Amino acid sequence: MVATAQDAVPDDIGALRAALTAALARAEDEAARAALVEAELAVARAKASDDAALIAHQHLTIRKLQRALHGQSSERSARLHDQMELTFEELESTATEDEIAAEQAAARTTEVAPYMRKRPARQPFPEHLPRERVVEPAPAACHCCGGHRLRKLGEDITETLEVVPRQWKVIQHVREKFTCRDCETISQAPAPFHATPRGWAGPGLLAMILFEKFGQHQPLNRQAERYAREGVPLSLSTLADQVGAGAAALMPLFKQLEAHVLAASRLHGDDTTVPVLAKGKTDTGRLWTYVRDDRPFGGADPPAAVFYYSRDRRGEHPATHLAGWSGILQADAFGGYVKRSGDLTPWAN
Template identity: 70%
Template sequence: METSPDLLPDDVAALRAELIAARAKGAQIEAELAVAKAKASEDIAVIARQKLRIEKLERQLYGPKAERRARLIDQMEFQLEELEMAATEDELAAEMAVAATVNVAGFSRSRPVKKPFPEHLPRERVVAPGPVSCQCCGGDRLRKLGEDITETLEVIPRQWKVIQTVREKFTCRDCEKISQAPAPFHAIPRGWAGPNLLAMILFDKFGQHLPLNRQVERFEREGVPLSLSTVADSIGACCAVLDPILKRIAAHTFAAERLHGDDTTVPVLAAGKTDIARSWVYVRDDRPFGGTAAPSAMFYYSRDRAGEHPQAHLAGY
């Protein structure tokens, strides 16, 4: 409903009062809408969270009937992540809108109880200086009553360093021969990377499924330029170095009296499409049958599901 100009007061003070009241009413409506939006976002996130929980319980109860369900759970977790972020953003927006009013109740999301931080993490104690006088009467006769501790989880950014192994040379004054300490051991030939760096690259590639090109881009952003071919060469060298361990695992796995095997699909990026490859796993676990040998698992990879692959894997079993 529009207000006619003839009905507006001529007094400036009255106009100012009506403008202040209109702004307050607008802020109240805006705050109410923000709170309602935050509540709706929270409800959507709760529904998504419960659906994900039901899906996980059904998978645990009835077993993985298909790999499609596993991919569905991954997708639901991704959607829940987006909804949780949106709900938190709407909650903060509602808090800022409510702060500008006095008649609108705020809204806070229900969150699970925060678990204490692991005990093995080191603690850095930062003591804030206490008052030297009473904040009430100004007296200086103070004694410590106790303390409140607030724990905040922090991380130290990754640091790069170059280790210089210095091998001093000495010459004999009697025979003029040169003596020097042997060269340090390296996990791979040409040893440009230390064992910790190699382990990190291997885990990011095979454990976190992070391609080498993305790792190289991240290294460069951190001020350490490495060529893709150099990093790829280190992966091949590590595979060759770890091959004896792989053979020992295979020998231990296939020496079992009973063997459990299955295959699972693996999406593989191909030219213009995605192929479906196979990951074959053979598990040795005699603990349910009273065995004392350590459990183990052996993985193989193939681009198809042909029967020749398990026949080759189990040829000597």
């Protein structure tokens, strides 16, 4: 006769209870061992992630020191530096995530200590930020004896940094009309000033649109999508119209800056690549920079820089930029610069 699992079950209730208790004890032991192994693995993983983040941070620090010491400013070096920062960012996030997981795993056992990362002391929050005091409810009675005769001894303050979500609003500029009881002439305050024609966008919104596009490299379609999610639908053409109007409003300031830069007898010139979204691909544009800075030579005039954009690197662009200027141009050996007579060779790049 073949024995089955059912035959192994005792008929006696006491024996059955003892067998069940033993089975539960074995299950608890196995669960404890599994929790121990899981905690040990989590702690080991957290330590490995922390080591990887530390190594990446040290490599990034060395790279920054090398750039500061040797002045490496090539495009390849800049791309490598950016890639190293992205790698460090990912490793740092992973290390913190693994640290929290190890802490949670260690809390399920008493035999493994959680892994705590060594962090530099956090800098205090800027003093210019407003402080909002939130006083936690005080205890009504002593937690030791239950007495109610409590006297304030002091306080501990823990600061957390918070951000107030962006709030949209519509400002109504009201121009009341008045009629003269003597001559029946209607009087009204003049319309408020707007930086752009048909100024439906306030100065704060206009500045945000321009900064997001040119300072943060956020295309207008991305901005339109984000604004729509916040409950303010603005079409792409509407935003583009404001960008053009804002550029026109800033043109007098640009002309003043351009005149100041091109009034110098010595300029530093260079160009750098700029990724440009094109149909079905990413194109490469050029940003041309001309800097006026005579401080190293004892000059007292304020330094300044002017930028021009082009879709390619043809030599006609610097020729156009500097058509009405004469002086010493310190630049690299690009043909568009070399064609200018009297320019310095690339020792100053």
